[in-house]
Amino acid sequence: MTASEVSGLLDWFSEWGISYPWGDNPTPYRVWISEIMLQQTVVTAAIDHFKRWMELFPSVDALAAADEQTVLKAWEGLGYYSRARNLRKGAIYLKEYHGSLLPDDYKSLLKIPGVGDYTARAVLSLAFGKAYPVLDANVRRIGQRLWARAEWSGKTEDEELMKALEELIPHDQPGAFNCALMQLGQQVCRVRSPECSLCPLKESCRCRELGLQAEIPAPKKRKVKEKSSNLYLLIRDGRILLTRRASGIGQGLWFIPSLPAEIEEDFLSTLEPLIDHSPEEVLVLEERFHLYTTWKEKLSPRMYRLKSGTRAVSSDLEISKPDFPDLSEHFRAGSAAVAVSGGSADGTSAAGATEGSVVRPGEQDLWEWVPLSALDDYPTPSVYRKILKDIPSLFL
Numbered sequence: 459m460t461a462s463e464v465s466g467l468l469d470w471f472s473e474w475g476i477s478y479p480w481g482d483n484p485t486p487y488r489v490w491i492s493e494i495m496l497q498q499t500v501v502t503a504a505i506d507h508f509k510r511w512m513e514l515f516p517s518v519d520a521l522a523a524a525d526e527q528t529v530l531k532a533w534e535g536l537g538y539y540s541r542a543r544n545l546r547k548g549a550i551y552l553k554e555y556h557g558s559l560l561p562d563d564y565k566s567l568l569k570i571p572g573v574g575d576y577t578a579r580a581v582l583s584l585a586f587g588k589a590y591p592v593l594d595a596n597v598r599r600i601g602q603r604l605w606a607r608a609e610w611s612g613k614t615e616d617e618e619l620m621k622a623l624e625e626l627i628p629h630d631q632p633g634a635f636n637c638a639l640m641q642l643g644q645q646v647c648r649v650r651s652p653e654c655s656l657c658p659l660k661e662s663c664r665c666r667e668l669g670l671q672a673e674i675p676a677p678k679k680r681k682v683k684e685k686s687s688n689l690y691l692l693i694r695d696g697r698i699l700l701t702r703r704a705s706g707i708g709q710g711l712w713f714i715p716s717l718p719a720e721i722e723e724d725f726l727s728t729l730e731p732l733i734d735h736s737p738e739e740v741l742v743l744e745e746r747f748h749l750y751t752t753w754k755e756k757l758s759p760r761m762y763r764l765k766s767g768t769r770a771v772s773s774d775l776e777i778s779k780p781d782f783p784d785l786s787e788h789f790r791a792g793s794a795a796v797a798v799s800g801g802s803a804d805g806t807s808a809a810g811a812t813e814g815s816v817v818r819p820g821e822q823d824l825w826e827w828v829p830l831s832a833l834d835d836y837p838t839p840s841v842y843r844k845i846l847k848d849i850p851s852l853f854l
């Protein structure tokens with residue numbers, strides 16, 4: 459990329475750049491929130507969430523004062539909920555150590571929970587006007603194509619590209635330069651079918667010269683593992699049994715209890731005496747898929763109406779029939795059995811989860827009979843929200 463191409467890039471951006479709500483008033487707080495939201499999220503999905511977030515938590519202080527459940531609820535639908543938990547922790551940290559302001563130096567920014575190299579650079583360039591280039595997937599793809607590098611194994615190439623960008627970034631418009639490159643990757647130098655004729659960098663692009671745009675970067679072959687789970691929508695006295703995960707993926711969110719499909723029979727024999735309708739009345743709801751980075755879980759929801767007074771957890775205060783089994787124990791034990799017997803293909807853990815594993819009930823999880831009328835107050839992954847919305851009105 460030459461100096462005149464940098465200027466052409468900025469011209470292209472001022473003519474074709476898309477304006478987003480966070481870009482109109484790029485305060486450090488707004489840039490921080492938007493950059494965290496945009497990680498792992500498509501831009502269109504982030505726009506409404508960002509606007510709503512700013513109404514709910516317009517400042518670091520407002521976010522620091524919010525409880526975790528409210529923050530997770532505002533994040534609902536964006537996935538990777540640890541980002542929301544870290545934003546709240548970050549706000550509490552900023553309030554305590556930085557007078558509720560984001561610092562304007564790289565090292566201090568990295569101390570904020572959830573802030574890494576990319577976010578720190580974005581805040582410094584977009585909000586503070588400092589000449590820090592950013593490297594996201596779009597910028598990396600442009601670099602790889604400009605240099606026609608078939609191999610891009612990671613750190614070494616990233617450092618080389620970063621060094622080149624540091625020499626090119628204009629000190630009077632670092633934010634516009636970063637946004638221009640990222641948007642060029644989204645709009646023109648797309649993964650498939652880049653529009654080279656419209657590209658302000660085409661003169662120095664080796665990939666275009668060699669006609670290698672389809673080969674570089676090499677298409678990813680990702681093997682997605684699959685897992686099947688049965689979800690149990692257990693309804694009793696106008697309430698549904700939900701569990702709030704204490705750790706792992708989905709920490710702090712509410713889930714419908716589930717079991718690996720292979721152990722259904724055992725559980726049904728436990729459940730049968732508690733069901734308040736004939737077996738034919740079991741409602742089988744639409745199957746859904748919960749997608750993760752490298753695996754997907756098929757969710758098969760069934761709905762059962764339980765006898766009045768059925769308890770779910772040892773601490774359930776509404777125990778009216780103490781002989782009834784503790785259902786939460788069954789979910790824990792069922793998952794543990796599968797994990798111990800090696801029945802899970804992906805390292806399922808009974809007590810929590812690591813990235814890439816199906817999460818099963820853990821000892822610290824909360825269990826609650828949630829009123830059906832209050833479901834909207836409970837943050838839950840969007841696929842579970844869809845299932846909960848499928849509950850027919852006759853149960854409400």
Ligand code: SF4
Binds near residue numbers: 600652657663666
């Ligand atoms: S010329 Fe084509 S391949 Fe090269 S950077 Fe521009 S859009 Fe990407």
